Amino acid sequence: MFRPDYKRAIVxxxxxxxxxxxxxxxxxxxxxxxxxxxxxxxxxxxxxxxGATTTFIPIELTExxxxxxxxxxxxxxxxxxxxxxxRVKIDLIEVLKSRQSFCRFKDIYASIPAKKDSxxxxxxxxxxxxxxxxxxxxxxxxxxxxxxPKK
Numbered sequence: 419m420f421r422p423d424y425k426r427a428i429v430x431x432x433x434x435x436x437x438x439x440x441x442x443x444x445x446x447x448x449x450x451x452x453x454x455x456x457x458x459x460x461x462x463x464x465x466x467x468x469g470a471t472t473t474f475i476p477i478e479l480t481e482x483x484x485x486x487x488x489x490x491x492x493x494x495x496x497x498x499x500x501x502x503x504x505r506v507k508i509d510l511i512e513v514l515k516s517r518q519s520f521c522r523f524k525d526i527y528a529s530i531p532a533k534k535d536s537x538x539x540x541x542x543x544x545x546x547x548x549x550x551x552x553x554x555x556x557x558x559x560x561x562x563x564x565x566x567p568k569k
Contacts, residue, residue, distance in 0.1 A: 428520050432560040434465055435538070447555055450514040451540060455483040460516075463539050464507030464558045466553065468563055475508065475528045476536070483508075491532050502532040511540075513547065513564075520564070521550055 433448035448463040452541040453475070460482055479482070480487060491502040508528050523546050531537055547553065551564040 421437060421515055426563040427532060427563050428515055430515060430562050430564070432562065445560045448539065449542070449562070450517075452510075452512045452519070453479065453483060453508060453540070454510040454512075457563060458483045459469075459515060463511075465541045466555075467541045467543055468548065468553070468555075470541050471545065472479070472543045473511070473523075473526060473528045473546045474503075474537055474541040474543070475506075475530050476538070476540065477504075477530050477532065477534055479540070480530060485530075487530065494529055494531075499562055501536065504530040506530055511542075511546070512543070521547060 425535065426471045430449050432445040433450075435444050435446045435448060437444065438444075449466055450461065451464045452461045453457060461478060462479070477487075481487075485506055485508070487504045491504055493500045494503045495501075503526055508526050509524070511523045511526055511528075513521040526546060528540075547564075548565070552567050554563040554565075556563065
C-alpha cells in the first residue's frame, strides 16, 4: 500500500493515451488526479506539462463539476497560437498515487479553454505541481519523479 512520505521521491509510471485522430497509442507523463468543486468530485488523468504556465481544465468537465463560467474570457497562448479561456477558482485538485493523495491544491485558479475538445485532459502546469515538487521526466523508463525540494 502506498503511504505518502514527503521525504522520499514519488515515482509515477507514464500512462497510456490513445489519440483517435492519429489512431495511435502513446505513453505520456499523465498522473491520476481528483478534482473537487462544491459537492461534486471527478477522478481523471492529467498531463504534467513543464511548458504550461498555468493549470488547464477541459470545458467538458465544468458541467460535471458544477463550475459556473464567467461571462468574460481572457486569452492564453499555446503551441497553436492564442485562444480564449475562462479563469475560474477550483476548490481542490489532488494528485494521486495508488488512490491516495500526495499533493493537494486548494482554491487553485485554472484556465478553461472556451472551445470544446481543445484539450483531452487536464494539464498541471508551472503554477501548481512545479511549485511544490522538483520534477524529473525519465523518458526511457517512462516514468516521472516527484521530489519535495529541501528547505
